[in-house]
Amino acid sequence: MTAQHPTSAGTVTIGVLTFRRPHDLAAVLPMLVRQAADVRELGYAVEVLVVDNDADASARDVVRPWASETVRCVVEPTPGIAAARNRAIAEAHGSDLLVFIDDDERPHDRWLEHLLATRRRTGAHAVAGAVVSDLPGELDAWVAAGDFFRRRRLPTGTPIDVAATNNLLLDLSFVRSRELRFDERFGLSGGSDTLFTRRLVAEGGLLVWCDEAVVTDQVPAERLTRQWVLRRAFRSGNSSSRVDIVLAPGAAGRTAARTRAGVRGSLRLAGGAARWALGVLTRADSHAARGLRTAARGSGMLAAVGGMVYREYRRDVRPRRVHAA
Structure with a gap:
């Protein structure tokens, strides 16, 4: 099932990817439901799609209370974020736009509205939003000195040549016409979003910045080192x-x-x-x-x-039987 009852404004899928983060997913899901409701009032048909990258379907119980025609969950058993991103593209086959957000992020007010408005105004094929960090405690003095958690901010409408998918809108007609997909060789190493957006731009796509579309990244304490x-x-x-x-x-x-x-x-x-x-x-x-x-x-x-692939997201998880979502 995809976004229901298309309107003149278009159809949107909000894709949130998750892997064994039930508390994060439970926190962000109602926020995304509210964002979807807000832009429906502007004439968009919107669905919230949870792509669970855990073959054991651990997100199922979190999504169940919200499940409806416009909120659904699918399981992508292939390990790696690239496979989960590709599943989101496949599942959004009836939508015009796909918006990615991470499960450990929290969208600010009118986040989705700002992404959509920038896309309408610029005609861009992809729009990247801003990410700010919420740090759970005091930083290691060395980390604080380097100011490593400050993210880039640009004027809205600025063309860029690369973006992450933690806050990204995609025009699916362009993605489909160029047969763009996330390279699963980068699924456990990171970098598939870099490759994807660089290919999008190389294919003639316009990728722009939206500084008003802000999400907050909930940085875990173990990263403050x-x-x-x-x-x-x-x-x-x-x-x-x-x-x-x-x-x-x-x-x-x-x-x-x-x-x-x-x-x-x-x-x-x-x-x-x-x-x-x-x-x-x-x-x-x-x-x-x-x-x-x-x-x-x-x-x-x-x-x-030298040919080394550093797999930052490698998992010590044995494959298990896939449950229906």
């Missing part, structure tokens, strides 16, 4: 270089992409190490922290050149 920041930087460098290599045309293009990634990774590693050393010598904590993160990103880039 130096170790997590450095692991994320390594993964980010690793996946970004892999994306560059995948996008390169032909064997010669891939070789050139690996060479560029090797040069850039080496420069980041050396430059980051130098900045870290300067920060240590001058007791400038921000330089030390940012330099070390830059070096970690460079190391990840070099690892990608």
Whole structure:
């Protein structure tokens, strides 16, 4: 079942992906139902689609009290966020637009309305919204010095060439016409959204920013550490270089992409190490922290050149029988 009773304004699927986060899902689901109701008053037909990436269907009980013609849950047993994103696209076959949000995010007032308005005003094929971080406690002093949880903000309507799917509207007619899908080779490593949006732009799609469409990311305490920041930087460098290599045309293009990634990774590693050393010598904590993160990103880039895939989202979960959602 997809969004019901199409209207002149169009049909929208809000896709929230989840994996064993029942408390987060229970918190965000009523918010999405309210957002959907608000834009229905503007003439849109809207459904809320939960894609449960747990083969044991652990989200089923959370969704059941909300289940209706416009709120539903499906199970995608293939591990990895890329498979779950592709399932959302497939399930939204009767909708004009698909809006992604993460289960650990909380949309601000009029979030969906702002995304839709920016899409109407700009004619964009994709609209990315802003994400702000809600930190559960005091940061490690090193992490605070680096200011690592500050996200980018841009004027609404600014064209961009890459975006994450944690707050993203997609024009499904464009996605279908270009046969765009999330690459499942990146499902457990991260980076499939980077590859997808870069391909969208390369295919002639317009991707713009909407600064009023804000969601708050509920950052878990275990991410407020130096170790997590450095692991994320390594993964980010690793996946970004892999994306560059995948996008390169032909064997010669891939070789050139690996060479560029090797040069850039080496420069980041050396430059980051130098900045870290300067920060240590001058007791400038921000330089030390940012330099070390830059070096970690460079190391990840070099690892990608050597063929390493860092699977940040790997699971120690054995496959289990799929239950009907």
